[in-house]
Amino acid sequence: MSLKDKIAGTLAGMVYGDAFGVPGELWPREKVRSRFGTIDKFLDGPEDNIVACYFKAGHYTDDSSQALVILNDLLKYGHVPEAAILAKDLIAWVESMNGFEINLLGPSSKASLLAHVKGEDYTKYTKTALTNGAAMRIAPVGTFFNFDETKSLCRTVAKVSSVTHGTDVAIAGASMVAQAVASGLCGRSYDEMLEDICKAFDFAVTLGEPTWAASIKDRLLNVLDKAKGCTDPDKFSLLVYNLVGTGTMTSESVTAALAIAYYCQDVEKAAFLCANMGGDTDTIGSMACAICGAFNGLSSIKNETISYLEKTNDINFADLADKIIKARASFIKE
Structure with a gap:
């Protein structure tokens, strides 16, 4: 499997899990199931879902949108630009979606980006940001x-x-997702990936503002230990839902996504499990499926699904992968 196939698979997985998880976003598990039964295809966001109602079937959400803004900046500059540049480009996207007025952004991202707009000290928000805005858009960085x-x-x-998140838990969670992608691209096994992301956690957690958030590493190892021998995906999903949680906190959603990627080891299976489990379904799906895509490549996803996602979202995963491969050799790392 080529590097291009794996990078394209990362991006396609991200979009797949994001779009597939739209219908029941931020609804409890039982509400998702009572409304839809089983989500087994791309669906419009319901009108009465105040978060998902803006998105039609197959369209990615703010997760992939922000990830692509970040990716475009990395490709444009060949390194990570200053926070002011990232903020400017994220704000341009938000304003194009009328995102400051509608229920589009997470609370941490919205508060910090508004501070950027007003020229205020945005770090007072980044230092307390526990939500998953950093992790949900980070998968392309791992490539x-x-x-x-x-x-x-x-x-x-x-x-x-x-630009929006500066806490230990936010940086550690995002680093674990990016590391999982990098491990997948490099041909590591899923067990080796687990070792890699634990090492990433240990270092990354020292880079942010200290908080009282639960350890993603400990939570992940605990839930995977509890799940040993579980062959029923729905029982595994319920275990994650009850033991870890699937809300917007980084300590919940990133842990859930990493556990699901490790358990499913397949983009389609992960997308299905995430969409039907309840909670922050699109974000968890986006992260989990990006990781599975990094391991298994674009070629592991049905051609008709790729064509549908590319047409619906006006995106070409292979072309983006080519641009990343071209940029990798000269990309300036921190």
Whole structure:
């Protein structure tokens, strides 16, 4: 499997999990199931879902949108630009979506980006940001790294995240997602990936403002230990839902996404599990499926699904992968 196939798979997985998880976003598990039964195809966001109602079937959400803004800046500058530049480009996207007026952004991202707009001290928000805004948009950053460049990867993630998130848990969670992608691209096994992301956690957690957030590493190892021998995906999903949680906190959603990627090891299976589990379904799906895509490549996803996602979102995963491969050799890492 080529590097191009794996990078394209990362991006396609990100969009796939994001779009597939739209319908039940931020609804409890039982509400998702009572409304939809089983989500087994791309669906419009329901009108009465105040978060998902803006998105039609197959369209990615703010997760992939922000990830692509970040990716375009990395490709444009060949390094991580200053926070002011990242903020300017993220704000331009937000304003194009009328995002400050509608229920589009997470609370941490919205507060910090508004501070950027007003010329205020945005770090008073980044220093307390516990939500998953940094992690949900970070998967493309992992495509610029080899698996053994962990410290450089984490420092780069911290700089990318600093525009909206500067806490230990936010940087550690985002670093674990980016590291999982890098490990997948480099042909590591899923068990080796687990070792890699634990190392990333240990370093990345020292890079941010200390908080009282639960350890993603400990939570992940605990839930995977509890799940040993579980062959029923729905039971596994319920275990994650009850033991870890699937809300917007980084300590919940990133832990859930990493656990699901490790358990499913397949983009389609992960997308299905995430969409039906309840909670922050699109964000968890986006992260989990990006990781599975990094391991298994674009070629592991059905051609008709790729064509549908590319047409719906006006995106070409292979072309983007080519641009990343061209930029990797000269990309300046932190």
